[in-house]
Amino acid sequence: MTVRPEHVLLYAATQGDLVKCYAAADVAGIPYSQCTGDFQTAWSKCADASTLVIAVGGAALYALYYNPCGWSNPAATPAGHTPFTVEPAGQGVQTARANTFVNAAGYTALDSLTLAVMLAYYAVHGAFPRGYASLPAQEVPQRVCVTGSSPHVVGVSVSQGVDPSPTVSTPxxxxxxxxxxxxxxxxxxxxxxxxxxxxxxxxxxxxxxxxxxxxxxxxxxxxxxxxxxxxxxxxxxxxxxxxxxxxxxxxxxxxxxxxxxxxxxxxxxxxxxxxxxxxxxxxxxxxxxxxxxxxxxxxxxxxxxxxxxxxxxxxxxxxxxxxxxxxxxxxxxxxxxxxxxxxxxxxxxxxxxxxxxxxxxxxxxxxxxxxxxxxxxxxxxxxxxxxxxxxxxx
Incomplete structure (x- = not known):
């Protein structure tokens, strides 16, 4: 049995990965409200057997598996470990389980995006999107506090630090x-x-x-x-x-x-x-x-x-x-x-x-x-x- 869209949560711990969450939600038909950059929310939902949590990007994977940055959490667990396990790699998941989450962290940004799209879509539809075959390789959790990660990613800005496009005024x-x-x-x-x-x-x-x-x-x-x-x-x-x-x-x-x-x-x-x-x-x-x-x-x-x-x-x-x-x-x-x-x-x-x-x-x-x-x-x-x-x- 697949998971209802409102019971899938896409979690990211950086702004770049939160963009990927929104993109995956679009493709899978998941409401934007189910994309979060809040660690405490992700923790609570991961402990809940009714919600399938997908960690998008390495920072989110590390956070939910080891909490290497020592972020505050509902269980007041110290840095270095969490009660959560990762679903088996290399396959889609369509069932929510308490204290278990899905790994959508690839070794490149493109791989993380592809994983997020494929796994979110599979959770809701029970199959990968047409044209997608095997999943990209998934990262292994590490005890690394990723630079730029945050326990509360407030929003996504994609207009900062952008190279200006050339001005074309003649053919x-x-x-x-x-x-x-x-x-x-x-x-x-x-x-x-x-x-x-x-x-x-x-x-x-x-x-x-x-x-x-x-x-x-x-x-x-x-x-x-x-x-x-x-x-x-x-x-x-x-x-x-x-x-x-x-x-x-x-x-x-x-x-x-x-x-x-x-x-x-x-x-x-x-x-x-x-x-x-x-x-x-x-x-x-x-x-x-x-x-x-x-x-x-x-x-x-x-x-x-x-x-x-x-x-x-x-x-x-x-x-x-x-x-x-x-x-x-x-x-x-x-x-x-x-x-x-x-x-x-x-x-x-x-x-x-x-x-x-x-x-x-x-x-x-x-x-x-x-x-x-x-x-x-x-x-x-x-x-x-x-x-x-x-x-x-x-």
Whole structure:
């Protein structure tokens, strides 16, 4: 028997891990009120046989297992031990037990996020989300008081210490590529491309309707920015499937947006994408009306914002979709697909169009870049046929 959402508690002992709690709650359908950064609350609920507690991140795991920081607790137990045990590793848990909690602490931030999403979802639904296979490796509890951890994480601020995004005031043409290594991103920087873009996730059939691909191209981009402090702009595309039967378009978009934002917030470094972009395609039955299509977009926007207020959601469509579904009326930024590049121009216009995603370019790329610049978008890209970093923009 699964656990009711209101009987699952996601506990974090740092602000970064509390963000992961909210993201996991979004995907699993757990109320935000069931996310806490309060150690005493987590302790009390862990002792209660009716609540399944999930410790998200290493600091929370260590706190509930050893209380190495010596935080006050309802049992007045001194530092060094607690009465709690951890559920067996490597499997989902769907039953609450007194004095036992679930370990969602991975060896990387991304692993902790994935564990939180998978284990929270399993607790409520009795299965992992579609497209998720085995759990990432789970940390072993340690007698370590983690720097920056707190017995009472009051709230989450995601706007502090953020690198400013570049200001783009004239048409700019960056490179869309697969970026399978950090070195490829650095190569694009060195070649003089003013921006980089990639598709970092593909659609899956069930919630959250998108999943980061194995090569993790966005992660390579984040690492390149962290290593160099480069001033290029960054477009992050998320291919999202339409809702499965019985689910609403807003609901599906929301789940995908929350998943995307939670992944982005776990990237290394302080620099994040300038736009987190919904690419609606993949499995299931697509929207057939403007209301459905726009609801899908609005759900994605709300999902992103539920996790991170600093991220800018956007959407990507072709020109036919833009006209057919009345997408010029949507307030969010739009990116339009254009092909071919040579001798072509956009056939639609709208105040929400931020750029054109054009393909394919060749080497030398100068004529293709100059052609796209004439279209007037601020954040544009060209793509080579092999999705590689083939040559400089000029």
């Amino acid at each position: 700019s043409v960056g490179l869309y590529a697969s970026f399978s290594t950090e070195q490829e991103v650095l190569q694009a920087f060195q070649q003089g491309w003013p921006g980089v873009a990639t598709t970092t996730a593909l659609g899956i059939e069930t919630s959250p309707y998108t999943q980061v691909i194995a090569s993790q191209p966005d992660l390579h981009i984040a690492r390149a920015f962290a290593a160099t402090g480069h001033s290029a702009w960054w477009l992050s595309f998320w291919t999202v499937s339409w809702p499965e039967a019985g689910k609403g378009f807003y609901e599906a978009g929301y789940a995908a947006g929350a998943y995307a934002a939670s992944q982005v917030e776990a990237y290394p470094g302080t620099r994040k994408p300038d736009f987190v972009i919904l690419d609606p395609e993949g499995y299931n039955n697509p929207a057939s009306t403007a209301a459905e299509f726009q609801s899908f977009i609005q759900g994605f926007v709300a999902g992103v914002k539920s996790v991170s207020q600093r991220l800018q959601p956007a959407f990507y469509v072709n020109q036919w979709q833009y006209v057919t579904y009345d997408l010029q009326t949507v307030a969010e930024p739009c990116f339009l697909a254009i092909a071919p590049i040579e001798g072509n121009r956009p056939m639609v216009s709208g105040s929400n169009i931020r750029g054109y995603i054009a393909y394919y370019a060749g080497c030398p790329a100068t004529s293709y870049v100059n052609q796209v610049k004439t279209w007037g978008g601020l954040y544009n890209t060209v793509q080579f046929r092999d999705s590689g970093v083939d040559c400089p923009p000029a």
